[in-house]
Amino acid sequence: MRIGIDLGGTKIEAVVLSDAGEILFRKRVPTPKGDYPGTIAAVAGLVREAEKEVGETCTVGMGIPGTLSPVTGLVKNANSVWLNNQHFDKDLSEELEREVRITNDANCLAVSEATDGAGAGKQLVFAAILGTGCGAGVAINGRVLNGRNGVAGEWGHNPLPWQNDEERLQAAENPCFCGNEGCNESFISGTGLCFDYFRHTGEKITGAEISERAGNGDKEAEAAIQRFEQRVAKALSMIVNILDPDVIVLGGGASNMDRLYKNVPPLMAQYVVGREFDTEIKKAVHGDSSGVRGAAWLWPQED
Numbered sequence: 338m339r340i341g342i343d344l345g346g347t348k349i350e351a352v353v354l355s356d357a358g359e360i361l362f363r364k365r366v367p368t369p370k371g372d373y374p375g376t377i378a379a380v381a382g383l384v385r386e387a388e389k390e391v392g393e394t395c396t397v398g399m400g401i402p403g404t405l406s407p408v409t410g411l412v413k414n415a416n417s418v419w420l421n422n423q424h425f426d427k428d429l430s431e432e433l434e435r436e437v438r439i440t441n442d443a444n445c446l447a448v449s450e451a452t453d454g455a456g457a458g459k460q461l462v463f464a465a466i467l468g469t470g471c472g473a474g475v476a477i478n479g480r481v482l483n484g485r486n487g488v489a490g491e492w493g494h495n496p497l498p499w500q501n502d503e504e505r506l507q508a509a510e511n512p513c514f515c516g517n518e519g520c521n522e523s524f525i526s527g528t529g530l531c532f533d534y535f536r537h538t539g540e541k542i543t544g545a546e547i548s549e550r551a552g553n554g555d556k557e558a559e560a561a562i563q564r565f566e567q568r569v570a571k572a573l574s575m576i577v578n579i580l581d582p583d584v585i586v587l588g589g590g591a592s593n594m595d596r597l598y599k600n601v602p603p604l605m606a607q608y609v610v611g612r613e614f615d616t617e618i619k620k621a622v623h624g625d626s627s628g629v630r631g632a633a634w635l636w637p638q639e640d
Contacts, residue, residue, distance in 0.1 A: 347367065353391050398440075450631075493522040527590050
């Protein structure tokens, strides 16, 4: 059996998976924001409670909203900023007296969906999170591709390709939190969709409201969704031109817009080299549970 932990900005979730992928235990607790020792204690407490419940010592894998630097071993790029510059994996391993495997939360999505989700049986899976932010992970034969610098799959902080004049203006008006302009995250996250709608209408509403209005025939909302779809197509086409994955899996709130799976693939053909594109784009099978399941699967069966 294996434990998966998903550390988010507001909650920490733990599950225990059987070797067959059945969830035997699940619990969520609030994230101790700004409290590094408290975060270690909360995670360790969940692990101990889980093991008491199932009566067995388990492997532990964890997804975090950041990356472990292969140079320093410290957490970097975490939006839960109290994790940055900490030896999080070592500190947690010492607390639990065993090795803990840690990777980026988008990598966990990729591993989860490659193991027993939308990418099961595929060699190369590219999994993208279209949520409040925008990130991605790559799994090869069910294993995380971290990369030499620990940033493989950091698709959200590459520039949106083939920008038109309007997109260049929007990029200048809405710089990414990473310090650069024109990142995919600024356009094809839920936040990016809302900013685009606000920019055209002067009204601030949620992504879910934009989608609902579009479904009810609102022209401004429909135009915003169409721009979003075009931008998703551009951004994913760049991945096809570089990696040419066997399947593309989408997670996060925006992935629940079913129209994406019909409308985006035809748009991608104009950007893919050779103008041929037949890669499947699928919704994550495990939805919000993909991250925590993927963390558990950081310890594959053969280990």
